[in-house]
Amino acid sequence: MDSALKQYTDLLRQHRDLIDSRCAQPLNALRDTAAAALEAMTLPEKGSEDYHITSLREMLAPDWGINLARIPMRFNPAESFRCGVPNLSTAQAYLFGDTCIVPEGSGTPRDRGVFFGSLAQAAREMPDTVARHYGQLAGTANPVAALNTMLCQDGVMIYVPDGVRLERPLQLVSILRGDQPMMAVRRILIVLGKGSEAKLLMCDHTQGSGTTPLMSLQVIEAYAGEGSTLDIYDIEESTESTSRLSSLYLRQQARSNVLLDGITLSNGTTRNEYRCDLNGEGASFRLMGLAIEDRDRHADTYSCIRHNAPRCKTDELFKYVIDDTARGSFAGLIYVAPGAAGTEAYQSNRNVVGSPQARMYSKPQLEIYNDDVKCSHGTATGTFDDTQLFYMNARGLSDSRAKLLLKQAFMADVIDGVRLPALGDRLRQLVERRFAGEGHSCATCMADCPSAKQ
Template sequence: MSVIVDQADLSLKYTAHYTEVKNALFEGSSEVLNAQRKKAFQDFVKQGIPTRKNENYKYTNLNPAFAADFDFIHERQQAATVDDEVFKCDVPNLNTNLAIIQNGWFKKDKEGDLPEGVIFDGLEKIANEKPELLAAYGSIAKAEEDPLVALNTAFAKDGFFVYVPKGVIVEDPIQIINILKNETDTYSTQRNFIYVEEGAKVQVLWCDHTLNSNQYISNSVTEIFVGDNAEMEFYTLQNQHNKAANLNSVFVNQGRDSRATTHTSTMHGGMIRNNLKFIMNGENAEAHMYGMAFMDRKQHIDNFTQVIHAKPHCESNQLYKNVLDEQSVGAFSGRIHVVRDAQKTNAFQRNNNLLLTDEATMQTKPQLIIDADDVKCSHGATVGQIDEEALFYLRARGIAEDKARLMMMNAFTHEVVNEIKLEPLRDRIDHLVDKRLRGELARCHECDYQCECD
């Protein structure tokens, strides 16, 4: 691995690579993706790899992740496959419509029992065959506002696409197993799009995994459009090794009377940055955002959320919790903006953090920007260690110290786990949380790959 110290040189490395491959990017892609590719590259040139001087990235140093010598995956790898007999990411008793994404490229695993009119396919295929369904592509993930989004848009070729037509209810969740597996250190770009029309309902489960010990960067962007009176639940399970950098940006646009929920469970990962932006563009919309992370060694987790209340009578709720052990680092920045005339807004935000050692660190920054006067808004944050009095109480009743600590940590995270509406998934996450808190590597069920964690 070669390390580039100068920030300008680091950004130049990626602009030079784009210049080298841009003809292949344009020639092998659709007009709907290419229409924004050139501008996105120019936006990245203006911004560069974000540094701590960028207020939105002040708690995360991206230089070490971007400085490695990566192979870029701009074409589908026909030979690279995942052995389904070796790797299984299953949730017992949960039937799903399943697909695999490997290094940013969509691979349909099997044809599920989807209702008529529902589309679950690769972004590349839809962009070529049904570009009208991507008319809103790039409208909420704006390249000029974030350099990681700009870099993603410049390189974007494939990812997953979900379309649920008006009034359709998808009974079985849609599941994407997102795998990083290559023979060399790899930079992966993934672009996803979810379109839920008026009155429709869908649940999406996205699982992140690495299947060998190479170094990876995954830069993914997901745009989600939730129509009037529609419902969407988006669950993310992050479980990667310590050499993986996961840069995950999700943007949600809501219509009138809609309900949208995101839930992110971070079990393992070297460096994780989760960007989440909700835009509440219809009256009486509800947004619910939940997240929990379990970090140890020198792992890093940074959750950055933005909620824009653009219409009256909307409600948003945020609850994020972190358990930080050894020398791990956590950060949370939550920004709520109630625009002028967005009256009768209810907006709530809470971030609680548990530090298990004196070496673990946490930065938290809740923010309220309120331009309307008839609103109810609150935010709060706590950073602390295990309550010694409560621990003494449990030990006085004959409970061993290690078991008492485990009980207290489970109780701390249960509030977030309990917000998972899919009961089989909730039970599965409960099991993984218990394994993680016991210090075990939270491998997915029956995974025989021996991925290193150091």
């Protein structure tokens, strides 16, 4: 067994009664399976395939504090948060650490059978629905998924029944805060029925000194039923002392339409994984993302998209701007099964490296077992275009201003893909501020913490 994982399986054995007593059966039922998987597991080495810059062992080895006893923490959304996206009315829930909080008056929908709230509560109120879906996509083969399943006590459940279309976007605000090293074990379960529709804005923030190590261990399982439409916007604005391991698992049925947009505005060490199966004919999936990395920040993206049914379409685009001594990585695989005739799949990774010390690694891949397809993939990594800089300098723009405008233009097509106009406008402002050197913006945070002033 890997030494970095042993402390967690020991923790389960020592505190199993405590953990189970605070959770419903659907969450408790998979702990033994997950623990057995971890005991047989060796973590991938940094530098190995698909883990070129990230060491899971280094991220998981510290003695992270975990709130197993579910000790209540003081949290008042009215004092610490406001929506930073003008003209966007959302129904809000909060993940404070790994505890879901839905304040009164947050506008969360509960009519027509819709559920948006605590996963622990959903496991008690609708155990059969949770049991049918929880852990079925993530499994236990991946170390992040297995560890999350073994220790998960709460998270968020989104359930939209057949034919229900939510007009108002859902907003999940995740906040890490602490004066001691802490790990938040977060689980998000999304189930959309046939012909349903939902938009989810996820805002991931850190509050505090900006120097205390904090860790988010997050797994998302998303089911898009036949003919459903799901948009997910995942925006990270955290401090340089924050580590994030996030794995998203998606299963799409026939004619479903999913947009997933991962935005890393500021962070410490981040690895985002996307594992998506297109299982129904005519499913459409768009995966986009951008990362702005400077100082000693670290952003790692891995994606695996499997076309298992005919006439599905994927459009994947990730862009990075890397500066100072930051490190970035993109590894993506699109797989086309023998029976997936009529597939369209496009994958692109484009990167700008702004300093000699910055590093970017890119590995796009196609694996195709059907001749009736339209597929392409490509990558390009380079510095600023000298001709463009000369042209802009000749018109009176300084180097710094010219590079700022070029960076903004470089990210434009990712932001243009956002299907919420107010959010797209706000992201343009946040990206401009980030490139202007305003750093960690905490745009949606009202807390007067030092990290907001960096």
